[in-house]
Amino acid sequence: MIAFLALLRRDLLVSRRNAVPLLVATLTQPILVVLVFGNLLPRMNLVAPEFRTVMVPGLMAITMLMAGVQGVLLPLVQDLSGSREVDERLLAPITVRGVALERIVAGALHASTAGIIALPAMMLLMHQVGGVQAHPRWTVLLPLVAVCGLLSGAFGLTLGTHVQPRFAGLLFAVVLGPMMLFGCAYYPWASLGAIGPLRYLFVVNPLVFISEAMRLGVTPDVPHMALPALLAGLAGYLALFTLAGTRSFERRTIL
Amino acid sequence: MSILVVEGLRKTYPGGRRTPPVEALRGISFAVERGEFFGLLGPNGAGKSTTIGCISTLVRPSAGRILVDGVDVARAPQEAKRRLAVVPQTRNLDRDLTVREILTFHGRYFGLPAAEREARTDRLLAELQVAEKAHVKPLELSGGQQQRVMIARALMHDPTVVLLDEPTTGLDPQARRRLWETLGALHTRGMTFILTTHYMEEADRLCERVAVVDHGRILTLDSPAALKKALPGAQVLDLWVRAPRPLAPRLTALRGVLKVDPMRLEGEGDGLERLRLFVDPADGLLDRVLHAIRDEGADLHHVNLAQPSLEDVYIHLTGKELRE
Numbered sequence: 001m002i003a004f005l006a007l008l009r010r011d012l013l014v015s016r017r018n019a020v021p022l023l024v025a026t027l028t029q030p031i032l033v034v035l036v037f038g039n040l041l042p043r044m045n046l047v048a049p050e051f052r053t054v055m056v057p058g059l060m061a062i063t064m065l066m067a068g069v070q071g072v073l074l075p076l077v078q079d080l081s082g083s084r085e086v087d088e089r090l091l092a093p094i095t096v097r098g099v100a101l102e103r104i105v106a107g108a109l110h111a112s113t114a115g116i117i118a119l120p121a122m123m124l125l126m127h128q129v130g131g132v133q134a135h136p137r138w139t140v141l142l143p144l145v146a147v148c149g150l151l152s153g154a155f156g157l158t159l160g161t162h163v164q165p166r167f168a169g170l171l172f173a174v175v176l177g178p179m180m181l182f183g184c185a186y187y188p189w190a191s192l193g194a195i196g197p198l199r200y201l202f203v204v205n206p207l208v209f210i211s212e213a214m215r216l217g218v219t220p221d222v223p224h225m226a227l228p229a230l231l232a233g234l235a236g237y238l239a240l241f242t243l244a245g246t247r248s249f250e251r252r253t254i255l
Numbered sequence: 256m257s258i259l260v261v262e263g264l265r266k267t268y269p270g271g272r273r274t275p276p277v278e279a280l281r282g283i284s285f286a287v288e289r290g291e292f293f294g295l296l297g298p299n300g301a302g303k304s305t306t307i308g309c310i311s312t313l314v315r316p317s318a319g320r321i322l323v324d325g326v327d328v329a330r331a332p333q334e335a336k337r338r339l340a341v342v343p344q345t346r347n348l349d350r351d352l353t354v355r356e357i358l359t360f361h362g363r364y365f366g367l368p369a370a371e372r373e374a375r376t377d378r379l380l381a382e383l384q385v386a387e388k389a390h391v392k393p394l395e396l397s398g399g400q401q402q403r404v405m406i407a408r409a410l411m412h413d414p415t416v417v418l419l420d421e422p423t424t425g426l427d428p429q430a431r432r433r434l435w436e437t438l439g440a441l442h443t444r445g446m447t448f449i450l451t452t453h454y455m456e457e458a459d460r461l462c463e464r465v466a467v468v469d470h471g472r473i474l475t476l477d478s479p480a481a482l483k484k485a486l487p488g489a490q491v492l493d494l495w496v497r498a499p500r501p502l503a504p505r506l507t508a509l510r511g512v513l514k515v516d517p518m519r520l521e522g523e524g525d526g527l528e529r530l531r532l533f534v535d536p537a538d539g540l541l542d543r544v545l546h547a548i549r550d551e552g553a554d555l556h557h558v559n560l561a562q563p564s565l566e567d568v569y570i571h572l573t574g575k576e577l578r579e
Binding site for chain 2: 002003006007009010013014017018078082083084085087088089090091092093094095253254255
């Protein structure tokens with residue numbers, strides 16, 4: 001446990017030092033999307049005002065997923081590259097699984113921080129045009145942010161250890177891009193009833209549950225997935241990716 | 256009791272779709288005593304780094320047992336890791352931290368209390384002569400400095416056994432010599448070192464005992480002096496000749512010549528061959544050898560008479576040269 005906390009401390013120190021580039025990397029996209037779809041288009045009457053209410057939690061979910069994945073993926077690429085910086089961690093008195101779990105927790109902290117900063121930033125950008133129905137229920141939202149952060153970190157570990165470092169760029173195009181579009185970020189799960197049973201295909205995408213969780217916490221008035229289904233989805237994916245990620249981390253690091 | 260025991264260590268790396276499995280270790284056994292400077296000497300691919308990897312828990316052995324200070328590495332890896340330190344072959348310093356932070360964080364990983372951590376960091380930075388680089392990041396350091404920082408980092412948690420994997424590879428001769436001095440000084444204070452190297456001179460100079468490794472096996476294990484003494488004859492005579500027919504039978508028959516090893520010469524297909532003669536320099540030996548060569552109608556290009564080195568031991572055991 002001492003080694004685990006020390007590793008986490010090291011990661012937080014490095015993240016704090018790189019805070020500006022990290023924030024720019026994760027917040028640029030949602031802020032620009034908000035600027036266009038939440039501010040410009042509504043003023044031109046090209047977008048229904050309700051869309052902005054739907055978009056806020058969705059963009060927060062996307063921001064968290066991306067921050068979590070990047071928070072794990074980028075150090076992992078360095079770890080598993082030729083220089084094997086990971087060996088210093090593996091030689092500390094901690095299990096290999098422990099080293100992997102620390103990565104997930106560090107990613108979760110990235111994701112949660114990004115989500116919590118993104119929410120007020122987006123609100124601020126949209127406040128010029130009224131009508132956004134966001135009433136964050138912080139006591140519900142914060143635990144959900146923590147769980148979704150862990151899920152993002154675990155997902156990042158799974159991706160990062162299953163893919164060759166040189167293909168990391170491809171991940172964003174092939175995996176994360178489609179996930180964002182089909183992740184209930186820009187439309188609520190409830191409205192997917194419009195496509196009938198096909199909507200159940202969407203649950204293969206873990207982002208669906210993150211988006212719905214944020215919807216529940218940020219815009220409780222918008223219809224959202226029922227809490228039990230939501231929690232089952234989050235817990236299931238968290239368990240799956242934690243297991244898959246730590247296992248494959250072990251396979252990649254111990255020869 | 257030995258501080259490190261390696262018994263029947265085997266490792267086969269599983270092959271891929273297009274690559275066959277690789278048998279890196281085929282039964283390695285040795286024991287290292289407390290305070291000893293022990294060497295694993297062999298060419299690249301001999302299995303030295305795999306052995307270090309198995310000892311340090313980073314490689315999972317296929318068979319065999321490793322005890323560090325009585326702790327079974329496979330059964331209690333955490334306990335074993337507390338007793339071990341590794342200076343790896345690739346420079347893997349944390350590039351996001353300064354030199355000082357690299358040391359203090361290493362101390363944190365091992366749960367050192369703050370006061371001890373800071374004091375030890377200061378002492379090691381001074382001892383390894385990198386104190387003036389304390390606030391610099393590793394990518395700004397020279398190879399020799401990085402190596403020193405890696406050694407300082409390894410010593411932070413006061414390990415019982417220090418594993419040095421090719422510590423001077425890629426260093427210029429001056430930096431190498433400096434590192435040898437540092438390691439020698441640390442050793443006189445009673446630290447146990449296990450060093451892998453393919454530099455004969457390094458093994459000869461630093462190690463009290465050397466295991467010569469090739470193709471995943473230990474060929475021989477003894478002190479450098481004893482290994483050299485075990486060679487036939489007191490001296491080694493190298494001849495570079497171009498001969499119409501094999502010279503070895505004729506030379507072997509000469510008085511004072513104990514053994515003749517024809518050597519493979521790489522990249523010189525012009526008929527020049529190198530013969531290595533293990534000799535007892537009796538009266539007129541050189542004369543007899545030269546006479547025999549002329550008699551066989553051969554051309555002598557170059558001669559070298561020398562005291563045997565560890566390289567000769569290696570050549571004697573494997574019939575090939577140990578090259579970088």
